[in-house]
Amino acid sequence: MTQTTSDTTAAHKLSLPALIAMVIGSMVGAGVFTLPQRFAVQTGVWGAVIAWAIAGTGMLMLAFVFQSLAVRKPQLDNGVYVYAKTGFGVYPGFLSAIGFWASACAGNTFYWVLITSTLGPVVPAFGDGDTIWAILVSSAGIWAFYLLIMRGVKEAAAINTIVTIAKLVPLLLFLVVVIVVFKPDVFVANLTGGYDTGGDSLFSQVSGTMLVTVFVFLGIEGASVYSRYAKKRTDVGRATVLGFVSVLALFALITIISYGILPKDEIAKLRQPSVGSVLEAAVGPWGAWFISAGLIISVLGAYLAWSLMAAEVLFAAASDKDLPRFLAKTTAKKVPGNALLLTTLMIQALLVIVYFASGALDFMLDLTAALALAPFALVGMYALKIATTRDGYDGVSEEVRRREIVVAVLTVVYTLFLVYAAGLGFSLLACILLAPATILYGVARREQRGRLFTVPGWIVFALLIIGAIAGIVGLADGWISI
Template sequence: MTNADSRTDAASSGATPAVRLTLLTLTAMVVGSMVGAGVFSLPRRFAQETGVAGALIAWAVAGVGMLMLAFVFQTLAVRRPDLDAGVYAYAKAGFGEYLGFFSAFGYWASACVGNVTYWVLIMSTIGAIAPALGDGDTALAVVLSSVGLWAFFLLVRRGVKEAAAINRIVTVAKIVPILVFVLLALFFFKPSVFADNFRGADYAGSLFNQVRGTMLATVFVFLGVEGASVYSRHARRREDVGRATVLGFLSVFAIFASVTIVSYGLMPMSEIAELRQPSMAGVLEAAVGTWGEVFVSAGLIVSVLGAYLAWTLMAAEVLFVAAKGDDMPRFLGRTSGDDVPVPALLMTTALSQVVLIVTAFSDDAFNFALDLTSALSLIPFLLAAAFAVKIALGSQREKAVGRGTRRELAIAVLATLYTAFLLYAAGLKFVLVSFVLYAPATFLFVKARREQNRRLFSPAEGAICAVSVVGAVVGIVALAAGWIEL
């Protein structure tokens, strides 16, 4: 056995991992994961769907719902300290190996698709001064994005500790321009414009539809709230996982809501809806001139690169832990001497590369990738919340620490209802496209079972597999017939 293999086995068996992360670093990773491309696209995304009233309701719903999810991850970190890698481990413990595999794969695929939105937005930002890059979906943009994608692969391959330290520095650097945007927007705030935008434009539809239309955007920007949970095996103290989750969420929620609402006081929402992404740059340009666009664009590039780093780390970690739990092929459970899961990292980068190429054929690469990222994450979130309900009701009492309370149960139920509503808000389109990715992934599950000389599927797992395959077939037919457009 090699030194790298020994280190891997030690980490998976509960021995002291090579890297120990503090509360500050874990919180920075949560904030760094959430503050990325999404916040810079919020003004346009919201203006396309709703006015001030709908935005306030949407943020209230998203804030409460995601706070419940944050509390769920905090509670599960304490009640089930034996489970690592958060989202994946909770789904497996609560609902079996196959749904646990789906959760791991869905979360990982969500991260890979989300990483593509970062490169698209960077190229779109530079495209404002270099027309050859277009909206981030031209051939040149794809080539340059690919170079950046593999450069980050080489950086992360050097070690988790080094990458985490860089992320902590970048997190601080990228928060500054966003806060400056909010302060400048308040200074140039126009009450009359804000009032005109309050009820929404004629194209916005009913208030319920306005709120529903913003839900996937809010999911996207809050992805990463579970970041500390994913890295629980690296935490210096177990209780820091829950604390980092809640602290990171509350900090980011205040930023996201502020960016959205103050934008309505600078421009008519119909004009915001027509801005190119990153729309935050266009909003600030309207208020202070060209330097505002340049300032936000520079902040965006720093922010997005930091978020990409954090998400690449988390995506590889999920594959690695799933492999160590025998739910992914064994090759994904190997690490380097620096405690980096290199095969998982390589597979993460490769899928991002494939999706990046696909964006060149999309009519709206950024928005489609953003919504697909959100949709893929919903099943893992729903399973984690439902598992919290089971724990609160006393399920697996012999494995859980402490007893469930009414407060814990209420939080878990609210989180479950919220994620179920998000699946409804996503619509059938993105559910079917998600199945197109989920169904073929079963080959990885089959490979893992064969490596262990185990039966491929139980009757229940076979039924779930059949549903996913049918959904994938319907999704492919819908794409081929043009009922679903990329």
């Protein structure tokens, strides 16, 4: 496969620091500010340590997969989508693209819910981010960002680099302050999370944290998504791994040291953003306000990055003729305008759903993570496929190839475990969202006068429809809720 656009010039290329900033900016968003409360609901210190060890190992393997694929398949751009297509066919590749895109849209919806929820104490009309006023303000925000990004991808990426630096300051201050006021006796009392006193088993506790760890790591594919903008192809893998290691250390520290400030049960009841509530317990009300300001900066920066990535995925799929051609159109400033418009419309629709959802914040977080699981699993499976068949390994030593096989296997195992941890309900909800999107695939195939499905494609489509029907029945009967 060739580069998706032939007119990407040096003026639009991103350096290694800019790519690293894009990866960090994509991951360090709203999720990090919710970690203490989300973890305390599920587990104590030991469970948190194990959860981050599992998530860190699994996501590091995924980062290594992206790194190796950037080297083994340098001709493939926009990795999340094209790896699935190249390895398993047009329709699975389409579903991977749409799944990743829908995940980004749900994540951006979560961002606006959290912003308005954070402002709730100041503007009571916003409530928990799910009132009509909150949705109207959020809607104005998403269209303002649409206009900003339409000015040009390069300009938006530069803004994101600045925002990434600015938003790390309150989080680093949080770490310093909380370490200073750390209470060892409180920390020790929070070690088990209750598994030794008749509560949930340690395995159940750890499983319950998996979706939030996926959510906060979404964006690990950022450098790969922006591969066609990299000045040097080798920078793609470096940016992914360097960004990941930095973010893992930040997430784990924020989660674990919070157990040294308040009892687990109290942390579990904190208002989001719980990082601010923990800091408030440590230093007083100014802590909550300081973190809230940092959260808003963080979320706006992450929203910018995720909007770019979502539109980029649609643009790449359309450029490869797997989505309707209108999504491949760009503006004079090289912005995929129609893809960005469809992305913004999807976020707008999800904001409307928020009004009817119960526990909108947690629901959108978990849905975002669940939608990303299949695309990530397919990336791992593709890496395993090319390593076992020696595709792209000419001149590579057997030792290196075997090591990359192990990494790919661990990635696949990890992502399948995440599917199990997410539960059947979110898998069926994902089917409900993905099944109608197949209409876009059908339009694209008609434009190309191509065969709609191969036999495996028909099987995948049938399973998707069955899942969507089961999901609708589940919503109607009440055993799946939003």
